[in-house]
Amino acid sequence: MFNVNDIRKDFPILSRKVNGKPLVYFDNAATSQTPQQVIGGIVDYYSNHNANIHRGVHTLSQEATDLYEQARQKIQVHFNAKFSHEIIFTSGTTHGINLVANGFSSLLKKGDEIIVSALEHHSNIVPWQMLCERTGATLKVIPMNDEGELVMTEFDIMLSENTKLIFVNHVSNALGTVNSIEYIIEKAHQVGAAVLIDGAQSSPHIKADVQKLNVDFYVASAHKMCGPTGVGVLYGKEEWLKKLPPYQGGGEMIAEVTFEKTTYAELPHKFEAGTPNICGGIAFGAAIDYMNAIGFEVIANYENELLEYATEELLKIEGLKIYGTSKHKTSVISFNLEGIHPYDVGTILDKLGIAVRTGHHCAQPIMDYFKIPGTVRASFSFYNTKAEIDTLVEGVKKAKMMLS
Structure with a gap:
């Protein structure tokens, strides 16, 4: 049986704090974290x-x-x-x-x-x-x-x-x-x-x-x-x-x-x-x-749950747009808040202990297609939780309030 709380115990870094807040690591598409076994x-x-x-x-x-x-x-x-x-x-x-x-x-x-x-x-x-x-x-x-x-x-x-x-x-x-x-x-x-x-x-x-x-x-x-x-x-x-x-x-x-x-x-x-x-x-x-x-089928199923939950919750925020809406996706969400630069959103999220990626993600032609400077990218792994997604959603709401 997959138990995310047991899995998280394998990753020492997930128990640390950033800027006085529990780390929420959503930059897995850049680099995943490393378990104690490795x-x-x-x-x-x-x-x-x-x-x-x-x-x-x-x-x-x-x-x-x-x-x-x-x-x-x-x-x-x-x-x-x-x-x-x-x-x-x-x-x-x-x-x-x-x-x-x-x-x-x-x-x-x-x-x-x-x-x-x-x-x-x-x-x-x-x-x-x-x-x-x-x-x-x-x-x-x-x-x-x-x-x-x-x-x-x-x-x-x-x-x-x-x-x-x-x-x-x-x-x-x-x-x-x-x-x-x-x-x-x-x-x-x-x-x-x-x-x-x-x-x-x-x-x-x-x-x-x-x-x-x-x-x-x-x-x-x-x-x-x-x-x-x-x-x-x-x-x-x-x-x-x-x-x-x-x-x-x-x-x-x-x-x-x-x-x-x-x-x-x-x-x-x-x-x-x-x-x-x-x-x-x-x-x-x-x-x-x-x-x-752990099993790749188990990993894929759990990460898809995270993706669906995060997509649903983030879209409740007025003025938030998700880029990349294919039916066939892995657990990555690229988004922007209307009228707010992604770098500014990422900076505020970092102050809240939330690690996301901002910018063009070494895929500048994609950003040029959408006519945007970049996106905020939250990427999830099997050691992430829905509670962490809730923290992200609240952080994005706070960023919107501060920057609007």
Whole structure:
């Protein structure tokens, strides 16, 4: 049975105060909080196993290597990758996207087309613009509508034999919209295009099955999933990872080095140059264990309750507008109060101990579409409560009274 009060005991930070008020943490879309089970794993690694991996014959190195590779296997099982070597450790989602973009520099030419969506985070826009500048390829954009959904009829029109790559987020970080990635992947493969799905915002809420999706690349970050910052994962189909050249040169990614020629290591080491974030990888595995022990279906159902409750209560406030009203959403609400800048609302909420995100959320094209400078974004996780939502609602009412 899911008991949110028991869950909250796993998160030490949730018991602290901010500005003399109990912390209400609603910035989960930026970074989730970390449970004691993961914190304990970090402490254990540095207390008992700290050593470099893959290279040492001594006991500590072998222990650290085993823990790191066990974490890779946990991630493989979680995302249902066919092989563990299809799991590449990265520093986060942005790193994984750039790794793929860099690799395709040698595979694209002028006249080729790349498709992204209007709902993308800057990390899934800028690397592709840079790729187009290097290769002469053309960037096309799937438009959005007033509900914050992609206009799939326009996607169908722009898709052609010239389309080589499609990059779409699974869930919008700014609006919470869940995109129709199954449809996008199927249609893309019909014209021979590869697909990368940005799973940074979906991975805390949806357990993606990469084989069932038949996706070519999928990226995610540990710090959105109760893990540490500075570590993430790139899943890539074996056939694609073998085609792409290494992203970085250095130790670990080589098979043999001479001054005349270097040959590269097999997957996954080909893409993992240098000493990795060993503890981060191990902690990522611990975070995966923690969330799976609760159950992603349980998490999704509870967070949907929070989303529905918060939406209903916030809309009772006169002059409050929610952006992103798709029927298919994760637990994110972006809103504004009429005539009040979102930054001012966020500042007052912080004084009340409520952590929200304000601004364009690294999704400026979305804000430009709605002709607004940004929004107040409240994003919920499975350790949040309806009582905290009540606190948010009262805080927004107070902000409105003070700023009107």
